[in-house]
Amino acid sequence: MSENDPKPIIRINGLSKHFGAVAAVDDVSLDIMAGEFFALLGPSGCGKSTLLRMLAGLESPSAGAILIDGEDMSRVPANRRPVNMVFQSYAVFPHMSVLDNVGYGLKVTGVPAAEVRARATEALELVKLDDLGARMPDQLSGGQRQRVALARALVKRPKVLLLDEPLSALDAKLREAMRLELVNLQETVGITFIIVTHDQEEALAMADRIAVMDQGVVRQVAPPAELYEFPASRFVADFIGSVNIFEGRVSEARDGVITIDAPALPRPLVVEQDKQVATGAKAWVAVRPEKIDIVKAGAGPLTETQEEAVNTVPGVVEEITYLGDLSIYHVRIAEGAEGLVKIAEPNFDRATNRPFTWEDAVMLSWTADAGVVLDS
Amino acid sequence: MSIFRPRRPPPGPLDYTRQTWMRLVLLGTFVFLYAPIATLVAFSFNDSKRNIVWRGFTTKYYEKALANEGLIEAFMNSMTIAVLSTVISTILGALTAYLLWRFKFPLKPVYEGAITLPIVIPEICLGVAMLVFFSRIGWPTGLPWPFNLGQITIAHVSFSFAFVAVVVRARMANFNPELEAAARDLGAGEWAVVRDIIIPHMRPGLVAGALLAFTLSLDDFVITFFTSGPDTVTFPVKVYSMVRFSVTPEVNAASTVLIVITVAVTVLALWIQNRQGADKSG
Ligand SMILES: Nc1ncnc2c1ncn2[C@@H]1O[C@H](COP(=O)(O)OP(=O)(O)OP(=O)(O)O)[C@@H](O)[C@H]1O
Numbered sequence: 001m002s003e004n005d006p007k008p009i010i011r012i013n014g015l016s017k018h019f020g021a022v023a024a025v026d027d028v029s030l031d032i033m034a035g036e037f038f039a040l041l042g043p044s045g046c047g048k049s050t051l052l053r054m055l056a057g058l059e060s061p062s063a064g065a066i067l068i069d070g071e072d073m074s075r076v077p078a079n080r081r082p083v084n085m086v087f088q089s090y091a092v093f094p095h096m097s098v099l100d101n102v103g104y105g106l107k108v109t110g111v112p113a114a115e116v117r118a119r120a121t122e123a124l125e126l127v128k129l130d131d132l133g134a135r136m137p138d139q140l141s142g143g144q145r146q147r148v149a150l151a152r153a154l155v156k157r158p159k160v161l162l163l164d165e166p167l168s169a170l171d172a173k174l175r176e177a178m179r180l181e182l183v184n185l186q187e188t189v190g191i192t193f194i195i196v197t198h199d200q201e202e203a204l205a206m207a208d209r210i211a212v213m214d215q216g217v218v219r220q221v222a223p224p225a226e227l228y229e230f231p232a233s234r235f236v237a238d239f240i241g242s243v244n245i246f247e248g249r250v251s252e253a254r255d256g257v258i259t260i261d262a263p264a265l266p267r268p269l270v271v272e273q274d275k276q277v278a279t280g281a282k283a284w285v286a287v288r289p290e291k292i293d294i295v296k297a298g299a300g301p302l303t304e305t306q307e308e309a310v311n312t313v314p315g316v317v318e319e320i321t322y323l324g325d326l327s328i329y330h331v332r333i334a335e336g337a338e339g340l341v342k343i344a345e346p347n348f349d350r351a352t353n354r355p356f357t358w359e360d361a362v363m364l365s366w367t368a369d370a371g372v373v374l375d376s
Numbered sequence: 377m378s379i380f381r382p383r384r385p386p387p388g389p390l391d392y393t394r395q396t397w398m399r400l401v402l403l404g405t406f407v408f409l410y411a412p413i414a415t416l417v418a419f420s421f422n423d424s425k426r427n428i429v430w431r432g433f434t435t436k437y438y439e440k441a442l443a444n445e446g447l448i449e450a451f452m453n454s455m456t457i458a459v460l461s462t463v464i465s466t467i468l469g470a471l472t473a474y475l476l477w478r479f480k481f482p483l484k485p486v487y488e489g490a491i492t493l494p495i496v497i498p499e500i501c502l503g504v505a506m507l508v509f510f511s512r513i514g515w516p517t518g519l520p521w522p523f524n525l526g527q528i529t530i531a532h533v534s535f536s537f538a539f540v541a542v543v544v545r546a547r548m549a550n551f552n553p554e555l556e557a558a559a560r561d562l563g564a565g566e567w568a569v570v571r572d573i574i575i576p577h578m579r580p581g582l583v584a585g586a587l588l589a590f591t592l593s594l595d596d597f598v599i600t601f602f603t604s605g606p607d608t609v610t611f612p613v614k615v616y617s618m619v620r621f622s623v624t625p626e627v628n629a630a631s632t633v634l635i636v637i638t639v640a641v642t643v644l645a646l647w648i649q650n651r652q653g654a655d656k657s658g
């Protein structure tokens with residue numbers, strides 16, 4: 001995987017695509033390593049598909065360059081690029097049998113019939129469809145059609161496999177199973193996968209690295225855990241998972257500890273983070289809901305975690321969302337403060353034995369290394 | 377002991393064909409549509425010069441029709457023209473539809489509208505226009521067969537290709553462009569995409585369009601009348617001239633043959649289409 005072989009298989013340099021006045025992709029530069037499972041993540045319409053289609057050669061860039069395995073692709077048409085794509089609609093040819101579909105990419109480039117058959121059969125085995133080769137696409141389920149599309153792309157042995165929202169048309173259970181299967185498949189074939197998705201959970205679960213896109217611009221590229229724990233901006237923090245954001249100004253930044261005055265909070269926030277910030281500059285502190293501890297106000301001695309916690313805020317429970325495994329508490333801090341603070345607590349006990357309920361006064365606390373300071 | 381016999385369940389809300397009133401309407405429609413044709417076919421076997429009273433069964437009018445050289449020649453002309461104009465208008469129509477589907481160009485809506493003109497313009501106007509056009513450019517007459525059929529063939533193509541174009545264009549409207557992208561991504565060049573993906577998708581439209589073009593050409597009277605000369609009489613024109621004297625069973629016999637041919641071609645086309653579907657799923 002990427003650690004063993006850090007050679008970029010794809011280099012994207014200042015790539016842009018304009019549709020009239022709309023910049024679907026705006027000056028994107030990215031390196032994607034050989035053997036990597038890379039995800040392009042972003043909200044609908046942010047230009048993920050356009051970027052992927054440019055890699056495949058199905059859309060020509062307005063500016064910038066794409067290098068695949070060191071070769072400039074600007075003059076190479078789609079049918080001669082060493083990449084293959086799984087389309088959002090799967091685009092399985094309706095008038096060809098499953099086997100013919102999978103073999104098409106070989107047949108059309110002049111591979112002898114016997115080899116086409118052998119390799120297509122092999123590819124169908126890879127996606128566990130070996131006994132459905134004679135079926136027509138309209139006799140397949142959505143999940144099976146997707147496997148055909150996968151086999152059809154993999155049979156070409158591309159250097160990079162591009163997948164445009166491959167799981168979005170499947171139901172929730174199948175989607176989860178396919179995530180695992182795609183990851184396993186990628187490990188088996190050892191081909192670089194670039195997957196487009198608007199589902200952050202999907203990207204976190206599958207990818208080695210994720211590029212978060214917004215309005216044609218790449219906002220951050222990082223491995224899943226880093227993206228989740230250290231988002232670079234409010235957009236990324238908010239897009240990946242759920243987050244509480246407190247706005248304020250830097251009052252002190254020394255020895256890897258940043259103190260921020262947040263007008264909405266009674267006490268300054270303390271964050272342990274190595275980050276260059278100017279005193280007095282505007283900043284935001286992002287804290288994930290599951291990193292906040294919640295207890296009933298004035299109930300007995302402090303717990304160990306609360307002892308350590310340097311950030312404490314009193315509040316009142318305003319809403320409780322029961323999610324089965326978790327409950328989300330929405331807490332109002334201070335009168336007239338805008339927005340509620342979300343706290344996620346696992347339901348160790350049955351929900352009926354909840355320690356506190358609506359309108360209860362509570363104390364929120366989190367440690368210095370729970371939050372992250374953002375400057376944009 | 378059971379006294380019940382299994383009964384068919386009562387008709388459901390969508391079982392229209394099992395409702396009596398609906399069956400009556402259907403029956404009425406069929407009678408209205410097919411009674412004249414049935415009569416025509418029946419009387420082609422009538423042993424009587426007058427086409428009014430049934431006098432007994434005979435096939436002699438078929439023999440007579442077969443022996444009528446003028447009729448046979450007209451028939452051959454019609455078939456030749458129909459085949460030629462079907463082939464040409466199917467190709468032209470498909471190309472037009474492809475062009476309209478594939479490319480964006482200035483004034484495209486105007487062009488798209490203009491394509492349907494031959495369908496909406498009264499045939500008589502087209503006929504006159506053709507007549508004027510051919511005499512204006514001095515189209516050579518008296519050419520040997522089958523070149524003397526050129527005028528009529530061109531005239532037929534000029535309106536029937538529009539039907540093909542409209543049918544194929546409608547078919548292309550629900551083409552998933554990702555299919556084309558997928559084919560290109562898999563290594564297909566421009567021509568391979570057309571051959572392997574686009575034409576197979578068009579096929580039902582092509583067959584339907586060709587069928588339309590064939591029957592339109594075969595039974596066209598008005599436009600043909602204006603573009604045919606004394607030595608290029610087509611079947612409908614010939615029948616018309618025969619009927620002007622009297623409606624003999626000979627005309628019935630000839631028409632019956634034409635009906636049989638039309639039906640046979642339709643069945644053949646449907647069969648080809650079905651077989652292709654069955655082949656692939658078999
Ligand atoms: N052919 C086109 N002509 C004009 N605008 C286009 C075209 N293709 C895409 N766009 C625009 O470019 C932007 C990005 O589109 P793109 O399809 O890449 O989004 P996406 O991130 O894939 O979204 P989704 O998640 O909905 O698929 C959108 O604003 C879209 O309207």
Ligand SMILES: [Mg+2]
Nearest residue numbers: 048049050164
């Ligand atoms: Mg998309």
